[in-house]
Amino acid sequence: MQMRFAKYEGAGNDFILLDLRNGGATPQSAEIARLCDRHFGIGADGLMTLAASAVSGCDCSMRYYNADGSPGEMCGNGGRCFALFAHHLGIGGDIKRFDSTDGIHEARMLRIDGLRSTVELGMIDVERIDRGDGYWFLDTGVPHYVEFTDDLEAVDVIGRGRRIRYDKRFAKGTNVNFVKVVGPGHIAVRTYERGVEDETLACGTGSTAAALVTHLAAQPSVTAFRIDVRGGRLGIAFDEPKPGIYTRIRLSGEARKVFEGSYDTANFQS
Numbered sequence: 001m002q003m004r005f006a007k008y009e010g011a012g013n014d015f016i017l018l019d020l021r022n023g024g025a026t027p028q029s030a031e032i033a034r035l036c037d038r039h040f041g042i043g044a045d046g047l048m049t050l051a052a053s054a055v056s057g058c059d060c061s062m063r064y065y066n067a068d069g070s071p072g073e074m075c076g077n078g079g080r081c082f083a084l085f086a087h088h089l090g091i092g093g094d095i096k097r098f099d100s101t102d103g104i105h106e107a108r109m110l111r112i113d114g115l116r117s118t119v120e121l122g123m124i125d126v127e128r129i130d131r132g133d134g135y136w137f138l139d140t141g142v143p144h145y146v147e148f149t150d151d152l153e154a155v156d157v158i159g160r161g162r163r164i165r166y167d168k169r170f171a172k173g174t175n176v177n178f179v180k181v182v183g184p185g186h187i188a189v190r191t192y193e194r195g196v197e198d199e200t201l202a203c204g205t206g207s208t209a210a211a212l213v214t215h216l217a218a219q220p221s222v223t224a225f226r227i228d229v230r231g232g233r234l235g236i237a238f239d240e241p242k243p244g245i246y247t248r249i250r251l252s253g254e255a256r257k258v259f260e261g262s263y264d265t266a267n268f269q270s
């Protein structure tokens with residue numbers, strides 16, 4: 001069977017998008033891993049399916065899978081690409097509302113330029129940030145470890161990231177972020193991603209975690225951050241109605257449709 005797909009990227013975090021509204025099945029985990037393989041497949045950090053939503057008021061439903069085929073509860077850059085994919089399919093109005101495993105999200109196209117757009121995505125509220133010895137840990141849709149460094153270029157993101165990712169302290173495993181404070185409201189982040197098992201060029205939920213922890217630990221009066229990542233630049237803004245309670249968290253940045261095509265499912269199934 002031929003399956004249509006589209007490829008999108010947000011700050012270099014890249015994704016395969018499948019529209020399942022007409023009844024296609026979600027690929028099995030091994031098939032997703034083969035599709036995401038950069039040598040034998042299409043190549044991507046993750047894959048998302050778009051389907052009709054069972055949640056009242058939602059335009060559609062997103063499910064996220066990492067490059068190794070494991071499901072993730074949420075993906076920030078993926079969510080921004082998903083919203084643009086929905087926009088290109090003519091789904092929803094100015095505000096796209098969709099459910100993911102971690103909750104309901106709203107997205108807006110702030111600026112459209114051909115196949116690219118600046119997309120702002122609402123993230124789930126964060127009400128708990130744990131402090132460890134030299135690190136912070138929080139859930140911004142998926143689990144994130146955050147550690148500050150003065151020399152981001154010198155960090156062995158893959159080596160250290162992989163050790164921390166499998167540390168027994170983190171029951172579900174964790175994504176790992178190294179953060180350098182550049183100035184007021186300005187940080188740079190490198191992320192080792194769970195499920196990709198590598199450094200990626202950007203991570204939206206990781207950038208969200210890094211901005212919240214920077215606010216908490218170093219810049220309590222700042223509620224909007226510029227985040228420099230390997231693949232570009234992201235923005236985070238949020239409200240803090242009570243100390244340590246973060247609401248209206250918005251992740252913004254460019255997203256782009258890269259190409260579309262079709263594949264023969266028999267080539268990717270075992």
Ligand SMILES: N[C@@H](CCC[C@H](N)C(=O)O)C(=O)O
Pocket residue numbers: 013066071072073074075076077078142143174175193194195196200202203204205206
């Ligand atoms: N790249 C993502 C995060 C994707 C999920 C993550 N790897 C996990 O399953 O923990 C982002 O932009 O947020």
